[in-house]
Amino acid sequence: MTLTTKYQGLIDVANSSGIENLQIAEQEGVLHIRGTAPSADVKNKLWDVYNQLDPNYLSGDVVMNVDVSTAIAGSQVRVITQNSNLNIRKGPGTDQPIVGKAAKDEIITLISRANDQWWLVRTNDGEEGYCYAQYLEPIA
Amino acid sequence: MRLRNVITSIALSSCIAFSVISCKSKVSDEDLKAKVENVVSNTNGVIVDVKDGIVTLSGTVSSQAEREAIENSAKAVDGQHIKSVVNNIVVQVPQIEVNTDDVDLSAKVVDATKDFPNVQTTVKDGIITVTGTVEQSRLQVLKQSLDALSPKKVDLSAVVTK
Numbered sequence: 001m002t003l004t005t006k007y008q009g010l011i012d013v014a015n016s017s018g019i020e021n022l023q024i025a026e027q028e029g030v031l032h033i034r035g036t037a038p039s040a041d042v043k044n045k046l047w048d049v050y051n052q053l054d055p056n057y058l059s060g061d062v063v064m065n066v067d068v069s070t071a072i073a074g075s076q077v078r079v080i081t082q083n084s085n086l087n088i089r090k091g092p093g094t095d096q097p098i099v100g101k102a103a104k105d106e107i108i109t110l111i112s113r114a115n116d117q118w119w120l121v122r123t124n125d126g127e128e129g130y131c132y133a134q135y136l137e138p139i140a
Numbered sequence: 141m142r143l144r145n146v147i148t149s150i151a152l153s154s155c156i157a158f159s160v161i162s163c164k165s166k167v168s169d170e171d172l173k174a175k176v177e178n179v180v181s182n183t184n185g186v187i188v189d190v191k192d193g194i195v196t197l198s199g200t201v202s203s204q205a206e207r208e209a210i211e212n213s214a215k216a217v218d219g220q221h222i223k224s225v226v227n228n229i230v231v232q233v234p235q236i237e238v239n240t241d242d243v244d245l246s247a248k249v250v251d252a253t254k255d256f257p258n259v260q261t262t263v264k265d266g267i268i269t270v271t272g273t274v275e276q277s278r279l280q281v282l283k284q285s286l287d288a289l290s291p292k293k294v295d296l297s298a299v300v301t302k
Contacts, residue, residue: 025236030293032236047280057283060295063238065287082278094254116288117251132251134285 003031003061010049010062017042020069033064040068040137070138071110077121077136079106086136088129092118100127107139168193168221179213186210186229193223200230207231239290240266252285259299266292276301 003026004011011024014033019042022035037043043066050064051057071077079086081104088100092114102108102123111120111128119136122128173190180186186199195214201207211227239245246263253259259272259282268291274282279301286294 023234023236025233027236027238028292032238034236034290047284051280056279056299056301057294057296060293060297063287063291063294065290067288082275082281094251117248132254132285134252134281134288 002026003029007031007050007053007062010046010053013046013049014066017045019066029061031062033062033066035066036069037066038069039140040070043068067116068138070140071113071119071133071136073110073112075110076107076139077110077119078139079104079108079131079135080137081135086131088121088123088127088131090129092130094132096130099129100125102127102131108136110136110138172218172221175217176214179217180210188214193221194226195222195224196226196228198228198230200232202232202234204231237290238266238292240292242266245289245291248289249286252289253282256282263291267295268293269295269298271298273300273302 010033014022014024014035018038019035020038022033024031024033026032033046037046046064046066050062054062079102083104085101085103087098088102089096090099100123102121106123108121108123111122113119113133114130117133118130119133120128121131121136169190169192172193172195173188176188176190176195180188180197185201186197189196189198197210197214201210207227207229210229211225214225215222242263242265245266245268249261249263249268253261253270256272256274256278259270259274261271262269268286268289270282270286279296279299283294283296
């Protein structure tokens with residue numbers, strides 16, 4: 001079974017969800033999917049489908065890097081850690097000192113995206129610093 | 141007298157016949173080129189050439205399917221006057237960029253797994269290999285974080301989930 005056949009369900013959802021700059025290509029035995037989803041819901045849907053087709057991602061034959069277009073300066077994002085607080089750091093790196101914390105499910109403001117992995121945020125208490133983007137979900 | 145008339149009229153009609161035939165082929169090549177260009181006009185990068193009814197297609201497209209579709213469209217333009225279609229179009233599939241800078245990728249993997257104290261990672265030639273233990277409910281976040289670094293591949297096959 002080729003990769004595009006194995007992941008046809010995932011490719012179909014990607015093609016029909018309004019993803020900007022969608023790129024899908026098989027390279028060296030791995031199916032790469034890139035693009036910008038119109039909302040966090042669409043991104044989550046893609047990951048649900050991917051998990052169904054390859055439980056626990058054990059096959060290692062997909063790399064899906066889809067970000068969310070609603071993550072723009074000034075927008076609200078929710079902290080989606082599992083249980084713990086999310087560290088707010090002085091700079092964009094885990095080697096940077098922690099200057100504050102945001103609680104799970106707290107809604108905070110995205111000031112700007114320093115890069116794809118680190119976003120500058122501000123909490124309602126006025127704490128400002130960098131959080132790891134994987135733990136922030138754009139609202140709507 | 142009559143014979144001269146006959147010869148004249150034969151000569152005259154031959155001239156007309158020849159002139160009509162040669163006009164037709166000149167218009168045909170240009171005409172065909174315009175018609176074929178019309179059906180491939182929405183595809184950038186495709187060049188059409190027509191000589192003596194033979195259509196030559198060249199240029200670059202991004203998939204084999206597109207290459208074939210253009211050839212079929214060209215053939216269908218004028219089955220009578222197009223003698224054949226020569227398809228010199230090249231397929232160039234756009235490559236998705238991956239990060240194969242292991243130093244850069246390794247540094248980013250450290251940040252991505254900071255919150256996963258029981259995993260170990262190695263990075264080689266753009267491939268991230270993960271071993272150790274991960275909570276089942278956090279596996280997706282780990283995979284999302286690593287995929288977001290655009291590696292060549294993420295190997296979680298040795299990870300133990302609990």
